[in-house]
Amino acid sequence: MQDRTESESRRLLRRLRDTLAAPGDGQARLNSITHHIADSMRTQVCSIYLFRDPDTLELCATEGLRAQAVHKTRLRLGEGLVGRVARTGQPVNTANAPAQPGFRYMPETGEEVFPSFLGVPIQRVGEKLGVLVVQSREAREFSEDEVYGLEVAAMVLAEMAELGAFLGHGARPEHRLAAVFRGVPAQEGAAEGQVWLHEPRVVITNPVGDDPEKERARLAEAVAMLRQTVDEMVSSADLASDEGRGVLETYRMFTRSRSWLRRMEEDIDLGLSAEAAVDKEQSHARARLESTADPYLRERLHDLDDLWNRLLRILTGQGRDTGIPMPDNPILVARNIGPAELLEYGRRLRGVVLEDGSVGSHAAIVARTLAIPLVVHAGRITAEALSGDTILVDGDSGVVHLRPEDSVAAAFRERIAMQAKAMQRYAGLRDLPATTKCGTTLRLCMNAGLMADLPSLISSGAEGVGLFRTELQFLIRTRVPQRAELAASYRRVMDNARGRPVVFRTLDIGSDKILPYMKRIEEPNPAMGWRAIRVGLDKRGVLKMQLQALIRAAAGRELNVMFPFIADGDEFACARGMLTEQLEREAALGHQMPTAVKVGAMLETPSLAFASDGFFRSCDFISIGGNDLKQFFFAADRENERVRRRYDTLSLPYLGFIEMIVHRCAEHGVPLSFCGEDAGRPPEAAVLAALGLRTLSMRPASIGPVKALLRSIDLTALREVIEEGRALGVTCLRPAVTRFLADAG
Structure with a gap:
């Protein structure tokens, strides 16, 4: 029996291969395939359902059901037995289909006389293409050999779809039509370029083996x-x-x-x-x-x-190197990518589009560092994109246009040109202070994490590095970096800063930043779990080694160290005590010491705003970590697209909380800065300045737009807008602030 099954299966697959090679359109191929499968499996019915869109299946060919139902019968994903196969990716095999839960009767097909049903998915590497079904009048379950044989036939159909055998019939886009993908914005900006697939898809040209x-x-x-x-x-x-x-x-x-x-x-x-x-x-x-x-x-x-x-x-024999040269304006398209691989591409990339990934992923951190637009969760784009395709990436809205129509591309280019003109105007402000019309001067700093960022310190007009993310040196390696390596790296950072201050944030790992060589701890909510300073205080060896490297790098210069994710004063006291111990150790070893050491805390948890007066007196500076603070204040995960955009930075309760922090720091004479995405958004930056913040740290590309806006407004007038909103009891100030900025030109 097994030999006969194998022989019959090989005969069927050869017939399917011949169908692929035969002249004719996609419909003729589909009709021929259903006939061959029904004949081979000795069933009265064989039907092929293909996806018309991600949620809709369409009957595209049949042998045995009514011909008039073809291209008329449609099901939603999960609807009926066919929809269940498509949703679960698992076969359904039953002798009595109408008795199955979720069965949907489709009278236009005439299937009521065929109770036996076997459906298997047509899929390739996680991509669902459709469902292959056989039915018979005899009430019976199909054997394991028959199920297995139909799965093999479905596999060949998936490969035939990959080769374009069914173009125009739902299984596969033509790779010529325009397509739009709505993902999640992970790094702002807009870019036009050509697709460069990180791992080109392996195309199987010979699905059937004769020998x-x-x-x-x-x-x-x-x-x-x-x-x-x-x-x-x-x-x-x-x-x-x-x-x-x-x-x-x-x-x-x-x-x-x-x-x-x-x-x-x-x-x-x-x-x-x-x-x-x-x-x-x-x-x-x-x-x-x-x-x-x-x-x-x-x-x-x-x-x-x-x-x-x-x-x-x-x-x-299809390697990653396909022989196609990388275009001059490449936009990387991948399922996912690690930070080290992304850094290998470096600033050659105009943008990045990922099927997976997250807003806080390692790739997102590197993309922000490289200042290139990034969109994540762009489902199925690796299946539809080809290297060399024209692609437009809107990192502000999370929309990606693949092979765009001329009108869409023209509008997009006009927008990019306007942005380029604005950047030229901002460049003229580089050496001017961020002084408002009312005479208030703000200090604008940049965030960094790699040596490649440091040239932006001069070109952007930043007055220093308000946050240097030290974890990137750990994330891009396959082992813990050595102390000497870190010291040399930190020394180069200070050298390239050319006397401007650099604030080094100690290792901020955990949550969405897992080191390749670190054991992952499964936590129900990692963003609120074992991360940042909590890891450092528990795994003291790594933190001590990093502090020693920072001390040695700062020999003869000022050292600014900031501890992340401090939740109470005791954590800061413990971390500062560790730094003091390492300073004493390094001095005892005879190493040249920093000329001065300033130690600060990153205020990212609401609890720290209510710490004792003693905590504030013990800090040399405090930096508000806006990204984390906002998600904890609103209890809205910044990785969750359903909730993160629901809460606005310009809501009055949140601004009132920020203002309370400003007042507490002012009481104790503690320098305060704001670091995060909101610091680089001009309207938000203006409101933060009106609340009393005088130092903002942001990505380099945001310094020009923020400075331009600050120099054009009066903070006293903006403050009146805030107070008026409070008096009226409004929840969010954004409409009022938008009107104020529009009136200011």
Whole structure:
């Protein structure tokens, strides 16, 4: 029986391959496919449902149902048995379809005389294309061999869709039509360029294998090469943590899994080529992992995809280097990307678009550092984009236009040109002070995290670095950096600052910033968990080493150290005590000491605003970390698009809280700054200045627009707008502030 099934399956796959090669349009191919599958499986019905849009399936071809239902019958994702297969990615096999929960009767199809139903997903590497269904008059469940055989046929259909066999029938966009993706903005800005795929999709041109023995041998040879590659990675890896080595060991164990290899060999026996068998196993495993409730297993998808893609590239010879030169204006498109990989591209990129990622991810931090627009959660863009496609990225709204129409591109270019003119105007203000019409002068600083940022210190007109993120030196490595490496890096930062002050924030890891060599702690809410100074006070060795490196880097110069995420005065006292200990240690060792040391706290939790007077007296400076403070004040996760935009920085309760902090610092003569995205937005910056803040720290590109606005307004008049809003009891000041700024020109 098994031999007959294998022989029949190979005959069917050859017929499907011949259909792909035959002349004719997409509809003719679909009609021929349903006929061949129904004939091979000895069923009265075979139907193909394809996605018309992400939520709608359409009957695109059938053998056995009424022809007039084709392109008329549609279902929503999850609706009926076909919709259930599409939603879950799992087969449905039943002898009595009408008795199944969620069954939907579609009278226009005439399917009521076919109670037996078997539906399997048509999918490729996590991308759902449609559903393949067979039905019969005989009330029976289909055998495991039949289910398996239909899955193999569905796999070939997915590959045929990849090759464009069904263009115009929902399975795959034409790669020529305009497409719009609505993602989540993670870094502001607008850019036009050409797509550069980080990992070009492997296209399988031979889904059917004629010689099973030859295909088995190809698979075995490729797996052996993969194992050798992984073994070399394990032996050469310089990893400081057990977890980092554990990940690679898991890679090695997976490549030696006999069940993994056996499943692919069984697919080959049924008629698939070696690469199609790998692709089928990847697609099925992805569907299983995506539906699991275990977050750890879902996170392993990226790791397993890497292994499968390595194996596919060995089999197909399609490396990452496709021979196409990188365009002059590349916009990177990827599922996801690590900080080190993104830094390798550097400032060549005009923008980045990711299918996954998050607003606070490592990639987002680097994109902000490089000042390039970033959009995340742009679903399915890697499947639809081709390297070289024209692409427009709107990092302000999170919208991406792929192969845009001329009218859309023209409007977009006009907007970019207006921004470029504005930047030229801002450049003329570089050496002028940020002095308002009422005579108040503000100090505008920049945020940084890499040596590549430092040239912006001079060109932007920043008066110093209000926040240097030291965690990036840790995030882009596969091991803990050595003290000497850190000291040399911090020394170069100070050298390039050319005498301007630099505030070094100590290691801020945890939450969304997990080091590659750090064991991940599963927490229900990591943003409010073990992170930043909490990690530093528990893992003192790393914090002490970093403090020693900072002291050595500042030899003969002023050192400014800021501790992140301080929630109460005792944490700050403990952290400051550690710094004092390291200063005494370094002095005892005979190292040259800083000329002065200033120690500050980052106020990111509401609790710290209510700390004792003693805490404020103990600080040399305080910086409001606006990004975290706002999410904790409003209880609105900044990674959650449903809630983060619901709450406005210019709400009066929040501004009242900021003003309370301003007053507390003023009482004790503590210098106060505001650091975060809101400091770089001109309307918000103006209101913060009106509340009494005199130092703002932002990304370099924001300094020009903020300075231009501050120099054009009277803070006394803006203050009157704030007080008027309070008297009227309004919740949000944005409409009133917008009117004030418009009147000011």
